[in-house]
Amino acid sequence: MNAEVIAVGSELLLGQIANTNAKFISNQLSELGINVFYHTVVGDNANRLVETIKIAESRADLIIFSGGLGPTKDDLTKETIAKHLNTELIMDEVAIRSIEAFFAKHQQPMTENNRKQALVLKGCDVLENRHGMAPGMLLENDNHTYILLPGPPKELEPMFQFEAKPKLAAKMHDGAVIISHVLRFYGIGEAALEVQVQAILDDQSNPTVAPLASDGEVTLRITAKADDELTAWQLINDKKQQVLALVGDYHYGNDDDSLASKLVERLLDNNLTIAAAESLTAGLFQSELAEVPGVGGTLIGGVVTYTEQAKIEQLGISKDLLDQHSVVSSECAAAMAVQVKKKFQTDIGVGLTGAAGPTGHGNQPAGTVWIAICIGDEQPLTYQLHLSSSRNTNRLRAVKFTYSFLMRELVKSGYKK
């Protein structure tokens, strides 16, 4: 089975957004062992869309569309496909009830064009939209399979994973599977990691191993192809052991793990509570931790002290200390960690201060960050970063580094309650 992914939307052709849906869908299809030979992007234009569909039908078995299912006039994917296949659109009762319920719940008036979203291709399998109103569709017609997905990634991704993918998996008879497993590392750069696993990277057969860097993390993706899932996973696990024998010290998790999720897991497992005092990151350290469900068992809270005055009044840091060392200093970060720990009566206190940019602070250039962590009754540990990205990338990198710094120290000390 081979596939073509067609994205419909003039905003893509104007260069306003990148076609991340095609990336997501292709990645998912490769896991099923389905080859993708082409991606096409076409605008909100019925004639050009029909031409695109005809070309795709001549070279693909499976055609997956993203976009153009919304309530507005320029959303014309299903209408165009219905006309092209000489079929009609019918009202889906489940979808219309869920749209009506949405408007009732939000106490907003439902307009006629919202009803249009509940129309589906006659004879299709309706794919439930758990994060929006427009349902998706899977239609078999004349040796082709057509899948229609909504454009917003938040709607498309879960719909593909939980609704379309199982149906496709059931259809696959050749049985070949491609499985990828991502190993995540911190505290090591991409080039340095690559040098250490060079022999493995040079031997690129099955599984393949590919490095990738992003936002202060490095990953290695192991991809295996086999007749069945079990064999693919055996291949992956053998390769994984080889990799970890070389760089296991830097390995913190896999696949969808994040530094934040692994840190929360460790804190919960060891019955530790945490609080943070944040200046340049202004709540980002706490907010990213709070993305993890169940964080309430460890994150008690914290303070954002953006101004010097707030550091003095809210945390009781002495004006003398700030005058002598400035707010961008090891001493200030350490005092923030110690004070917030005391104030919230937690096991761990974290302090983050610095100059995110675009301007520096006094004689400290933009990107200078001081991080402090205080674990139990130990003296606070501090660390200085010199970051060189934009304001908000610097803020995010400071937060991610703090997670890895804290994780490393927790592992090292084995601190628990």
Place this chain on the structure above:
Amino acid sequence: MNAEVIAVGSELLLGQIANTNAKFISNQLSELGINVFYHTVVGDNANRLVETIKIAESRADLIIFSGGLGPTKDDLTKETIAKHLNTELIMDEVAIRSIEAFFAKHQQPMTENNRKQALVLKGCDVLENRHGMAPGMLLENDNHTYILLPGPPKELEPMFQFEAKPKLAAKMHDGAVIISHVLRFYGIGEAALEVQVQAILDDQSNPTVAPLASDGEVTLRITAKADDELTAWQLINDKKQQVLALVGDYHYGNDDDSLASKLVERLLDNNLTIAAAESLTAGLFQSELAEVPGVGGTLIGGVVTYTEQAKIEQLGISKDLLDQHSVVSSECAAAMAVQVKKKFQTDIGVGLTGAAGPTGHGNQPAGTVWIAICIGDEQPLTYQLHLSSSRNTNRLRAVKFTYSFLMRELVKSGYKK
């Protein structure tokens, strides 16, 4: 003149990277007034690339390729085009000298496949690569213009901007420019907005107007085509006035504005300071505000009180109030706003509490959020949201709604110092 953008590379079809080159190139072409009707992605396969080129020749004047110019075996773009056009590849003397110089400088041995990178299509204009080794090409052949660019964005982007774009601009005789302007709205859904501007959407000539929704915001994109920039902007401004006459109440900014940046601007303009007490959002309200440079002039700080105990101890909210109303209540949000305002001695206090999900709180379902704002000496105002997305989308939507709620109340009251 209309264009097709063809990206060559199996890594795109495997879903390992998104086609950001097509986004960049399309954006640049729209500035030149060149319409892009299609993007295509094809793998490192000569036969399928030839088929793709033939289709593109049938529907585009300008065909821009990205990728496949490197030194390895699977780089086959220029070889395939040469064969397809019955022409040959010749060694470019400037390119080969620059490759030799690169290897001399880095004291690395130069291999034979690196020489391959200096081969260019006979008769082309060579496009200099200032950030890598493979030169680009612009070739005129039989009513078509072919542009070949390297795949890595840091090589492709400057090469397009400084080498290809001026040549394309000179070729454009009709001199048309296309300019887009994005209007941003809050407090109104996509379908409801569309109903209000239906007459404008129905009249899709020049400029065109297209709606788009994302993360609790709605935008309208006005796109005008004209002989020169000034005329295009006049067309846009006329259309904008028509739109704002209908839905101006919901308009908060344009183009790269965000709710946070507009709110910070208003607070700074009116000399107002702000502090926030956050529960479910755990610092996200403050952290998103802090993305705006200069926020230190208005954001003093705030507290994250994730647990009930933290609300009592850090904000002095009475246990009786929480027992009577629970932490997910109008009363708790209001107390948080009032107390944090007092604690940080600011002009405005904000309180955010609720159940982000996946689980609810007591008999309150996941997605129930209470927001309170306290402006000056006024009584706090509260607002309840019922969100139905995932945990982190709910958290982000609660924050965005709070920005718009606060902005609306500030505009209404005209409060300043």
